[in-house]
Amino acid sequence: MKVTVVGAGAVGASCAEYIAIKDFASEVVILDIKEGFAEGKAMDLMQTASLNGFDTKITGSTSDYSKTAGSDIAVITSGIPRKPGMTREELIGINAGIVKSVAASLVEHSPNVILIVVSNPMDTMTYLAHKVTGLPKNRIIGMGGALDSARFKYRLAEALEAPISDVDGMVIGGHSDKGMVPLTRLATRNSVPASEFLSEERLNQVLEDTKVGGATLTKLLGTSAWYAPGAAVSGLVQAIACDQKKIFPCSVMLDGEYGLSDLCIGVPVVLGRNGIEKIVEINLSDAEKAKLQESAEGVKATNGLI
Numbered sequence: 001m002k003v004t005v006v007g008a009g010a011v012g013a014s015c016a017e018y019i020a021i022k023d024f025a026s027e028v029v030i031l032d033i034k035e036g037f038a039e040g041k042a043m044d045l046m047q048t049a050s051l052n053g054f055d056t057k058i059t060g061s062t063s064d065y066s067k068t069a070g071s072d073i074a075v076i077t078s079g080i081p082r083k084p085g086m087t088r089e090e091l092i093g094i095n096a097g098i099v100k101s102v103a104a105s106l107v108e109h110s111p112n113v114i115l116i117v118v119s120n121p122m123d124t125m126t127y128l129a130h131k132v133t134g135l136p137k138n139r140i141i142g143m144g145g146a147l148d149s150a151r152f153k154y155r156l157a158e159a160l161e162a163p164i165s166d167v168d169g170m171v172i173g174g175h176s177d178k179g180m181v182p183l184t185r186l187a188t189r190n191s192v193p194a195s196e197f198l199s200e201e202r203l204n205q206v207l208e209d210t211k212v213g214g215a216t217l218t219k220l221l222g223t224s225a226w227y228a229p230g231a232a233v234s235g236l237v238q239a240i241a242c243d244q245k246k247i248f249p250c251s252v253m254l255d256g257e258y259g260l261s262d263l264c265i266g267v268p269v270v271l272g273r274n275g276i277e278k279i280v281e282i283n284l285s286d287a288e289k290a291k292l293q294e295s296a297e298g299v300k301a302t303n304g305l306i
């Protein structure tokens with residue numbers, strides 16, 4: 001199993017590190033345009049192999065896509081991150097050009113690749129990857145919901161004063177400050193609805209804190225987050241590589257599902273060796289449907305800018 005990670009920056013390196021530590025891939029290639037940067041990150045990570053106990057071979061490349069040839073999965077993290085006070089949508093001007101050329105180069109060298117798009121604004125960059133590559137729908141996956149759901153569980157556990165392993169919850173919709181739809185109605189603590197433990201007001205606070213999860217970290221760090229994003233990507237890569245058939249909310253091209261078409265937005269999907277093996281249509285309440293619709297309108301407006 002060969003995995004390429006484009007972008008050796010904060011998210012790309014974290015993602016490569018988590019993939020290596022989980023030790024399911026034979027090879028990880030990191031590629032960046034900054035001369036020597038990917039090679040340096042790869043060497044540094046390889047020097048953790050004997051310490052962390054993995055056999056994954058990590059190599060770096062400066063813009064040489066021939067080294068990525070034959071990749072089964074490729075992750076696109078190349079592009080600029082936001083600074084405090086910015087929205088993800090404001091990154092579109094620079095990142096659209098980067099994602100366009102990177103996606104085309106990846107597919108040229110690995111025609112059977114499954115693409116995972118991370119660069120922001122992620123739903124629109126995923127849509128752009130479809131337009132550029134023409135790959136089948138099951139082979140382009142946007143990563144946002146897995147991260148947003150992890151942040152939702154963090155906030156739920158905090159409110160419930162419970163261990164995170166005891167809580168479950170999912171975020172669908174666009175990966176944006178306004179567009180996320182945390183499904184508080186379906187959140188649970190060990191199968192018991194979270195609403196049995198928390199007031200409506202406290203659950204709403206959890207929802208609001210989840211939606212601004214990325215912005216909160218950007219304000220604290222001065223740039224956007226990387227540990228949880230890297231871990232979330234590695235979870236998707238592992239589900240595909242190991243044919244796990246796990247459900248994650250991912251940004252995928254919809255064709256009538258949830259009453260939406262011609263956009264990529266976060267909905268639950270089953271991930272396995274073929275990429276997106278099924279889009280799972282869950283019964284949403286009228287209020288949740290309205291929020292998803294509103295989120296879709298936001299994503300479509302951003303898509304209009306490419």
Ligand SMILES: NC(=O)C1=CN([C@@H]2O[C@H](COP(=O)(O)OP(=O)(O)OC[C@H]3O[C@@H](n4cnc5c(N)ncnc54)[C@H](O)[C@@H]3O)[C@@H](O)[C@H]2O)C=CC1
Nearest residue numbers: 007009010011032033078079080081118119120122143229
């Ligand atoms: N979807 C999600 O949940 C998340 C998305 N992001 C997004 O991921 C992207 C990367 O974030 P960071 O790693 O923090 O940024 P970073 O600045 O640390 O790293 C980006 C890397 O991309 C490289 N790069 C730029 N153009 C390239 C090209 N044409 N080909 C190859 N490499 C190129 C840069 O040299 C740099 O090393 C940002 O757009 C950020 O908003 C970040 C966190 C979560």
Ligand SMILES: O=C([O-])CC(=O)C(=O)O
Nearest residue numbers: 082088120214215224225
């Ligand atoms: O907040 C950002 O800009 C980066 C990102 O998408 C996240 O961490 O959720």
